[in-house]
Amino acid sequence: MAPLLEVRNLKTQFKSKDGVVKAVDDVSFYIDKGETLGVVGESGSGKSVTAMSILRLVQAPGKVVDGQILFEGRDLLKLDDKDMRKVRGKEIAMIFQDPMTSLNPVLTVGRQLSEPLITHLGLTKTQALKESVDLLKMVGIPNAAERVHSFPHHFSGGMRQRVMIAMALACRPKLIIADEPTTALDVTIQAQILELLEKLQAETGTAVMLITHALGVVAGMADRINVMYAGHIVETATSDELFDNPRHPYTMGLLKSIPRLDESRRGRLQPIKGSPPDLLDLPKGCPFVSRCEYALPQAEIILPQLRQVPSVTDGGRSEHWIACHSEVKMGDPPVHPAQEVA
Amino acid sequence: MRRFIIRRVLQSILLIWAVMSLTFLLINIAPGGPDAILAQNPKLTKDQIAAIRESYGLNKPLYEQYIVWMGRIVTFDFGRSYTNPFPAVQRVFERVPNTAELGLASYLIGMLGIPIGIYAARHRGKFGDNFIRVVTVIGSCMPVWWISLMVIFILAATLRWFPQGEGQGGVLPWFVNLIIPAALLSTGTLISFTRFVRAETLEVLSQDYVRTANAKGLAAGQVNRWHVFRNSLIPVVTLLGYLLPTLVSGAIITEQIFQWPGMGRLFYQSAVSRDMPVLLCILYISTILTVLGTLLADIGYGLVDPRVRYD
Numbered sequence: 001m002a003p004l005l006e007v008r009n010l011k012t013q014f015k016s017k018d019g020v021v022k023a024v025d026d027v028s029f030y031i032d033k034g035e036t037l038g039v040v041g042e043s044g045s046g047k048s049v050t051a052m053s054i055l056r057l058v059q060a061p062g063k064v065v066d067g068q069i070l071f072e073g074r075d076l077l078k079l080d081d082k083d084m085r086k087v088r089g090k091e092i093a094m095i096f097q098d099p100m101t102s103l104n105p106v107l108t109v110g111r112q113l114s115e116p117l118i119t120h121l122g123l124t125k126t127q128a129l130k131e132s133v134d135l136l137k138m139v140g141i142p143n144a145a146e147r148v149h150s151f152p153h154h155f156s157g158g159m160r161q162r163v164m165i166a167m168a169l170a171c172r173p174k175l176i177i178a179d180e181p182t183t184a185l186d187v188t189i190q191a192q193i194l195e196l197l198e199k200l201q202a203e204t205g206t207a208v209m210l211i212t213h214a215l216g217v218v219a220g221m222a223d224r225i226n227v228m229y230a231g232h233i234v235e236t237a238t239s240d241e242l243f244d245n246p247r248h249p250y251t252m253g254l255l256k257s258i259p260r261l262d263e264s265r266r267g268r269l270q271p272i273k274g275s276p277p278d279l280l281d282l283p284k285g286c287p288f289v290s291r292c293e294y295a296l297p298q299a300e301i302i303l304p305q306l307r308q309v310p311s312v313t314d315g316g317r318s319e320h321w322i323a324c325h326s327e328v329k330m331g332d333p334p335v336h337p338a339q340e341v342a
Numbered sequence: 343m344r345r346f347i348i349r350r351v352l353q354s355i356l357l358i359w360a361v362m363s364l365t366f367l368l369i370n371i372a373p374g375g376p377d378a379i380l381a382q383n384p385k386l387t388k389d390q391i392a393a394i395r396e397s398y399g400l401n402k403p404l405y406e407q408y409i410v411w412m413g414r415i416v417t418f419d420f421g422r423s424y425t426n427p428f429p430a431v432q433r434v435f436e437r438v439p440n441t442a443e444l445g446l447a448s449y450l451i452g453m454l455g456i457p458i459g460i461y462a463a464r465h466r467g468k469f470g471d472n473f474i475r476v477v478t479v480i481g482s483c484m485p486v487w488w489i490s491l492m493v494i495f496i497l498a499a500t501l502r503w504f505p506q507g508e509g510q511g512g513v514l515p516w517f518v519n520l521i522i523p524a525a526l527l528s529t530g531t532l533i534s535f536t537r538f539v540r541a542e543t544l545e546v547l548s549q550d551y552v553r554t555a556n557a558k559g560l561a562a563g564q565v566n567r568w569h570v571f572r573n574s575l576i577p578v579v580t581l582l583g584y585l586l587p588t589l590v591s592g593a594i595i596t597e598q599i600f601q602w603p604g605m606g607r608l609f610y611q612s613a614v615s616r617d618m619p620v621l622l623c624i625l626y627i628s629t630i631l632t633v634l635g636t637l638l639a640d641i642g643y644g645l646v647d648p649r650v651r652y653d
Contacts, residue, residue, distance in 0.1 A: 085559045085560070086559060087559065088556065088558065089560075090559055093557070093558075094554075096550060096553070098550060101549065101551065102551055102554045103551055104551040104554075104555065104568070104573070105573070105649055106572055106576070106647060106648055107569075115555075115558055115560055116558045116559060119558070119560055119561065119564070120559060153648075164554075
């Protein structure tokens with residue numbers, strides 16, 4: 001069966017005075033119906049630009065220069081503006097990072113929730129407002145019937161993110177892209193929001209693309225995970241597989257840098273040394289080469305392509321791809337012990 | 343809201359009182375104050391001057407004059423004009439319709455800056471935007487009186503497209519006479535609105551909630567109207583209020599240049615002839631307008647922005 005969304009060889013670039021920034025460079029992946037795909041990577045790795053490219057909301061000077069974005073078989077990049085607007089909010093909805101700034105300050109919450117309902121489902125204002133109340137109830141906002149008339153500044157950050165989630169769910173989209181939905185919230189609220197997302201996903205059967213820079217956030221929620229670095233997907237595997245058997249040195253680095261409850265406290269947290277490459281001036285070979293403890297000589301000149309590697313979970317049947325020349329595993333001694341960066 | 347308005351009105355009254363008191367003091371202590379014209383006139387004898395001074399109440403000590411004067415201006419009584427047998431208020435009020443006409447016309451023309459600013463913002467960096475930016479910069483560098491003189495020189499004196507002088511009789515001549523002074527009086531407003539709206543719109547266009555609106559799949563018109571302009575025009579409401587009094591004060595130069603029989607020209611004439619009652623009356627009206635404009639701007643701001651709270 002064809003996946004719900006299939007991105008093929010997506011390239012999104014930003015033209016600047018200093019040159020072309022290859023924010024997303026030849027990225028391919030898919031999301032199945034009802035599935036949760038986690039996308040992990042540090043700032044500037046291309047996660048958000050990938051998401052914005054799917055909805056074609058990349059702002060100038062950014063531009064999708066190549067690739068296909070097949071949603072239920074239709075290439076979104078070929079749709080005209082009017083048809084694309086019918087996809088946004090109706091088929092694919094988005095939740096943004098900062099709930100404090102993502103809602104229009106001068107319109108009531110009900111009004112903002114009603115907009116997609118009126119636009120996409122043809123509801124009347126009264127019907128849409130009633131539906132908005134139900135949506136607010138669904139995301140756990142107390143006194144929904146009254147709060148629907150409130151303005152965003154009457155809500156706390158967590159409550160606003162609930163409103164954003166309600167808005168994303170309004171037209172029962174087949175895919176929700178959540179771009180760092182918890183990054184701007186404090187930790188206890190983060191957990192609540194993730195739980196809510198998970199619960200609603202179970203109820204509605206919508207697929208979720210969960211973008212985050214924190215592996216911990218996707219760990220419990222995602223079915224599969226894409227790890228991105230400098231505009232490339234460097235590793236993709238099911239969640240269990242990725243955590244049990246990370247194969248890309250960057251993923252290993254990420255895992256070593258987060259604390260784990262199930263391991264002894266003797267193990268020290270190890271940051272990844274160095275800093276991400278300048279997207280204006282990417283190395284010819286692997287973008288991670290300068291920070292890599294395992295880099296082979298060819299990594300300097302040849303950009304590794306995604307290749308399938310044997311998996312250790314699900315009886316070896318789960319998918320696992322990495323973009324790396326090397327065959328290292330977690331715990332192998334480093335080939336180039338990284339130097340301390342002053 | 344009601345408490346806010348009451349409080350602000352009381353503050354405004356206090357402010358008007360303070361401004362008027364200071365103005366009264368300055369005019370009376372400045373060289374060339376009320377007496378100067380009388381004292382300089384060689385035809386008047388000492389007794390005549392004393393008689394005139396008495397008839398205007400100028401012989402009393404300043405604080406007494408001030409108290410009497412304060413009591414009278416509350417009821418809009420500024421006494422007789424020094425240069426004319428009519429009450430100062432009457433002379434000023436005759437001119438109000440002319441100035442209001444000019445001011446309103448220029449205000450409306452100035453508001454064209456809103457669509458122009460929006461256009462520039464939406465075509466940022468393209469030819470239209472660059473053109474508007476260059477023209478507004480040049481426009482704000484040139485003093486209005488200089489532009490006005492050039493326009494009179496080119497359009498009226500050389501090309502004879504427009505008449506010179508005051509407008510009289512018929513709708514078309516009236517309109518033609520009004521349009522040039524009004525357009526020139528509005529340059530400042532027009533440029534302010536254009537630059538301001540452009541900057542505000544650009545600011546809002548980059549806001550997260552505009553991205554949200556687009557991500558919801560709303561039509562472009564909906565996004566622009568409810569998410570962009572609804573926010574970018576909020577500060578314009580304040581500008582509308584603040585610019586209200588500048589139309590009267592700005593009109594001093596324009597009315598003088600175009601020989602427009604309005605309050606601005608009267609102000610200039612009164613200043614030259616030291617006609618203090620008339621001068622103070624016009625200043626009184628400007629002060630009230632300034633304070634009123636600010637008050638309206640503050641109230642208007644609260645009406646269009648739900649985040650503003652009046653307490």
